[in-house]
Amino acid sequence: MRLWQDFTNGLLKENPTFRLVLGTCPTMAISLTIMNGLGMGLAATAVLIGSNLIISLLRRTIPDEIRIPCFIVVIAAFVTIVDKLMNAFVPGLHEVLGIFIPLIVVNCIILARAEAFASKNPPTNSLADGLGMGLGFTAALTLISTVREFLGTGAILAAKDFGFTGIRVFSEDLAAKVMTIPPGGFLTYGFLLGLINWLGERRRAKKNG
Amino acid sequence: MVDLLVIFFSAILINNFVLSRFLGICPFLGVSQKIETAVGMGFAVIFVMGLASAITYIFQRLLLALHVEVLQTLTFILVIAVLVQFVEMVLKKMSPGLYRALGIYLPLITTKCAVLGVALLNANVYNYDFLQSVIHGVAAAVGFTLVMVVFAGSRERWAAAPIPNALRGFPLALVTAGLLSLAFLGFMGFDLKRLFVELLGQG
Numbered sequence: 001m002r003l004w005q006d007f008t009n010g011l012l013k014e015n016p017t018f019r020l021v022l023g024t025c026p027t028m029a030i031s032l033t034i035m036n037g038l039g040m041g042l043a044a045t046a047v048l049i050g051s052n053l054i055i056s057l058l059r060r061t062i063p064d065e066i067r068i069p070c071f072i073v074v075i076a077a078f079v080t081i082v083d084k085l086m087n088a089f090v091p092g093l094h095e096v097l098g099i100f101i102p103l104i105v106v107n108c109i110i111l112a113r114a115e116a117f118a119s120k121n122p123p124t125n126s127l128a129d130g131l132g133m134g135l136g137f138t139a140a141l142t143l144i145s146t147v148r149e150f151l152g153t154g155a156i157l158a159a160k161d162f163g164f165t166g167i168r169v170f171s172e173d174l175a176a177k178v179m180t181i182p183p184g185g186f187l188t189y190g191f192l193l194g195l196i197n198w199l200g201e202r203r204r205a206k207k208n209g
Numbered sequence: 210m211v212d213l214l215v216i217f218f219s220a221i222l223i224n225n226f227v228l229s230r231f232l233g234i235c236p237f238l239g240v241s242q243k244i245e246t247a248v249g250m251g252f253a254v255i256f257v258m259g260l261a262s263a264i265t266y267i268f269q270r271l272l273l274a275l276h277v278e279v280l281q282t283l284t285f286i287l288v289i290a291v292l293v294q295f296v297e298m299v300l301k302k303m304s305p306g307l308y309r310a311l312g313i314y315l316p317l318i319t320t321k322c323a324v325l326g327v328a329l330l331n332a333n334v335y336n337y338d339f340l341q342s343v344i345h346g347v348a349a350a351v352g353f354t355l356v357m358v359v360f361a362g363s364r365e366r367w368a369a370a371p372i373p374n375a376l377r378g379f380p381l382a383l384v385t386a387g388l389l390s391l392a393f394l395g396f397m398g399f400d401l402k403r404l405f406v407e408l409l410g411q412g
Contacts, residue, residue, distance in 0.1 A: 021379050024238070025322050029231035069290065076283040083282065099329040102282040106322045108235060182229045183394065186387030194373075194380035201375055 003128045006121075010133030016109045017140030018196045023109040026100045027141060028185035032152070035159040037145030038138060039093045043082050043101060045134025048110050050078040052118040052130035059119050071114040072105070079105045109137060147188050152179030211409065213344050215401045216337075220348035223397060226323055227356045228390040233323030237357055238382050242368075247361040251354025255347060257296060258327055261289050262346025265328035266339050285328050323353060360389065 016022045023044075030036045054074050055062075062070045083101045086094040094101065104110065113133055118126040149166075150156050154175040158166030178184050226232045236250060265285050272278055300308040327349050331342040363385060372381060 021238075022235075024234040025231045028234070069287070072286055072290065073283065076286055080279060080282050084279070099326060099333065102285075102329055103232075103322050103326060105282055105286050106325050178391075181394070182231065183387045183390040185231065186383050186390055190380045190383030190387060193383065194376045197380065198373075198375035 003125060006117075006125050007128040007132040010129065010131075010136040011139065012136070014133075015136045015140060016133055017137060017144075018193060020109075020112075021193070022112060023107045023137065024189070026103065026107065027144065028182075028189055030097055030100055031141055031145040031148055031185060031188070032096075032180055033149045033158050034142055034145045034156060035093065036096055037141035039086075039090065040097055040100065041134070041138025041141040043086060043097075044104050044107060044110070044137055045131065046082050047075065047078045047104050048113060048134040048137075049127060049130040050081075051075045051110060051114055052126040053123055054078075055114045055118040056121060056123045056126035062119070067119065068111075068115075071111060071119075075110055075114070076105045109133060144185075144188055144192060147192070148179045148184055151176050152184060211402065211405045213341065214405045216341055216345050217348040218401055220345055221352035221355065222393065223399065223401075225352045225356060225393055226326070226349045227353055228386070228393045230326070232326040233353055235322075237353070237360065237386070238379060242361065242364060244358055244361045244365065247357045248354070251350070251357055254323070254353055255350040257293060258324055258350040259343055259347040260296065261292055261324050262327055262331055262342045263339070264288055264292055266331065266337075266342045269332040281329075281332070285325055285332075289324050289328065323349070356389065356393075360386065363389075 010016065012019075014020055017024075017027055026040055026044075030040045051071070051074050055071055058070075058074075079102060082104070083094075086097075086101060113129060117129045121129070146156065149158070150169065152175055153166070154170045154172050155166035155168045158164065176184075179188065220226075224230060227234065227237050233254075236254075265288060268284055268288055269281070272281055272284060297308075327346045331337045331345060335341075335345070337345055364382070367381070367385075376384075
């Protein structure tokens, strides 16, 4: 049962994007299309699962004083693997995400999970935690990307790598271009964060009568 | 000369690290509560990013010479982590005053995406030479500092304002940053190259 709790923890209660506000740089930089959001989220999830597993397995071997550099080396190894795999299989997406793929190595979510969870818990729990946190990050990125892609281009689910131009909902002439440029990233994330805080507050108020 | 000036000013105004590249958002939101701390952090970042651009340039040459570009991410992050630690130790020994002023901000920079970001941009996207890399690193950090100070100033103002609870803290900070980013979009149309060529009177 604890495994399930470790898994769902990252999805909702400690969602890295909306609850902990970690890993904000890639969140706003690449959330232009749903495809980008999913790609970035899954890339980070893969790194998170791998690094959590290895760090958890090595948790008794790594000396306490140099644990941070050790974590970084493990994380960087997985980031390089994911980087090369994406370059080979989804080159279009790899190009769009650009330096934000190698930058996964400094994504605070991954180092935070290594330090706070994987270095103190057995491998199975760490795997569940990595998967939950990763999918929580992916879900949040997808939500932000959906808003931006929909309002900014008038279509959703465009995927250049698979030759798909997306489902058009309204004409491109009516689209709000501001959503596809940097200010749109800040505004969308800010307002969604406010909305989620507000919903949480309302639920707490209801619970307390 | 002209291209160095163009790199310098476009990194500050047009491709601002925080507002248009989304690099270094964490310290931007976390540290920028007061103008004083924002300035202190800014100087530490300028120092480290300039140095990091220089050192990672040398390591990038080395990686290319040895044909092990695969190790780029790993090498850069380790070099930057060691560099920050080293700068901290040297400052502590050589200049205790400066250390007291910058010291507390240095450990915060180690994991900052902006430092690794500038190294990766120099090496992979722009292919800058040594001098261009250093100028780009320093300018990016100056732009970061400028925005952080402006932001801290506005944040001091609305800290006491009556804001709905749900928007307090991060949400409103992000919206403010969004408006600031819109304002900086105004620089996008500048043709810096032409401006400097005319100012300096050379082609």
